[in-house]
Amino acid sequence: xxxxxxxxxLPPELDCLTIDPAPLELSADELLRMYRAxxxxxxxxxxxxxxxxxxxIIGAVYLGTGQEAIATGxxxxxxxxxxxxxxxxxxxxxxxxxxxxxxxxxxxxxxxxPPSHGRELGLFLAxxxxxxxxxxxNGSMASWIPSGAGFALAFxxxxxxxxxxxxxxxxxxxxGDFYEGLNFAAIxxxxxxxxxxxxxxxxxxxxxxxxxxKRVSYWxxxxxxxxxxAFGNDVFNVIRHAEKAIEHARSGRGPALVEFLTFRxxxxxxxxxxxxxxDETRRYWEARDPIKLYLDYLxxxxxxxxxxxxxxDLECTVTVDEAVRYADSLPFPKPESATKRLFAPR
Numbered sequence: 001x002x003x004x005x006x007x008x009x010l011p012p013e014l015d016c017l018t019i020d021p022a023p024l025e026l027s028a029d030e031l032l033r034m035y036r037a038x039x040x041x042x043x044x045x046x047x048x049x050x051x052x053x054x055x056x057i058i059g060a061v062y063l064g065t066g067q068e069a070i071a072t073g074x075x076x077x078x079x080x081x082x083x084x085x086x087x088x089x090x091x092x093x094x095x096x097x098x099x100x101x102x103x104x105x106x107x108x109x110x111x112x113x114p115p116s117h118g119r120e121l122g123l124f125l126a127x128x129x130x131x132x133x134x135x136x137x138n139g140s141m142a143s144w145i146p147s148g149a150g151f152a153l154a155f156x157x158x159x160x161x162x163x164x165x166x167x168x169x170x171x172x173x174x175x176g177d178f179y180e181g182l183n184f185a186a187i188x189x190x191x192x193x194x195x196x197x198x199x200x201x202x203x204x205x206x207x208x209x210x211x212x213x214k215r216v217s218y219w220x221x222x223x224x225x226x227x228x229x230a231f232g233n234d235v236f237n238v239i240r241h242a243e244k245a246i247e248h249a250r251s252g253r254g255p256a257l258v259e260f261l262t263f264r265x266x267x268x269x270x271x272x273x274x275x276x277x278x279d280e281t282r283r284y285w286e287a288r289d290p291i292k293l294y295l296d297y298l299x300x301x302x303x304x305x306x307x308x309x310x311x312x313d314l315e316c317t318v319t320v321d322e323a324v325r326y327a328d329s330l331p332f333p334k335p336e337s338a339t340k341r342l343f344a345p346r
Contacts, residue, residue: 005206007281010261015288016288016293017287018293021297032312036095037068038068044095045065047320048063048122052270056109058121061108063269065264065266066266073237074093075092076239082162083132085167087123087169090167099133101320105324108123109328117337134147140175141172142173145178145192149184149188149190155191163192168194168197171201173211183223189255190254192255193255194255194258196257196260199263201276220257225254226245226248226249226254227256229259230261233289245257265285
């Protein structure tokens with residue numbers, strides 16, 4: 001590659017600069033809860049990027065800045081006993097479900113707290129018991145798809161009306177696990193929902209150089225499953241489309257794949273300067289930033305006072321500051337405990 005990849009706008013039917021909740025009926029509390037989750041994720045990630053540069057983070061940092069509407073909209077549809085998995089770009093879903101930022105910082109710092117005691121870092125966060133976030137990762141990209149199919153099989157066998165939601169990026173739809181998991185779920189008509197956050201690049205590789213189809217959802221007919229594609233920076237649009245996919249899976253009609261088109265506003269990780277992204281691409285997606293679109297609605301047609309939103313913004317900043325102080329105060333795991341919890345007790 002000698003320079004940034006060519007800019008390609010969204011087709012008109014998938015694009016928008018103003019958002020509208022119709023026909024959704026959302027209360028004022030629901031609107032603010034979604035804003036809080038999105039803003040908290042953005043504030044948290046901004047701070048996380050700084051901590052990485054300060055050498056406070058153990059390992060790499062991968063952020064979902066610009067993708068918050070997808071995680072928030074989907075999380076708002078989950079029922080109490082539903083299970084989901086993320087890799088690292090869906091912090092808004094964690095916070096919407098109630099995960100405390102201080103526990104996320106502490107785990108990114110590698111500190112000795114439950115449930116992982118410094119073993120999994122922030123990238124592979126899981127807490128099945130408290131938040132329905134499934135442990136899934138074995139180092140193989142897309143391993144969460146067959147793992148999710150396994151959870152979905154358990155739901156079906158136990159006749160539980162729940163779904164497993166597997167968030168994934170477009171890059172993780174190329175490994176074999178993606179196809180094997182979907183194939184198994186399709187054969188057994190399992191309640192698995194795959195949410196593809198298509199953020200245009202698999203690390204630095206654009207869609208047209210990583211797959212022979214234009215959209216990930218175009219793979220779905222090979223498995224004879226429900227599929228949809230939509231603009232992912234409009235939180236209301238996310239809810240409308242994700243709701244159909246989740247209801248399809250929950251009603252026993254088999255797995256669903258819903259692809260949301262979005263943009264990763266930072267590099268693949270904080271070690272990546274994203275020089276392969278053109279200025280035109282950046283300007284286009286900055287105008288479609290999910291928090292900007294949502295704010296424009298809230299203070300406009302939504303009738304929410306700016307003071308109310310400013311208060312939430314301040315609360316998010318204070319929460320993240322306190323989270324960092326809390327994580328700093330915790331001890332690292334003791335060296336002699338390094339081999340503990342690696343093997344089943346005898």
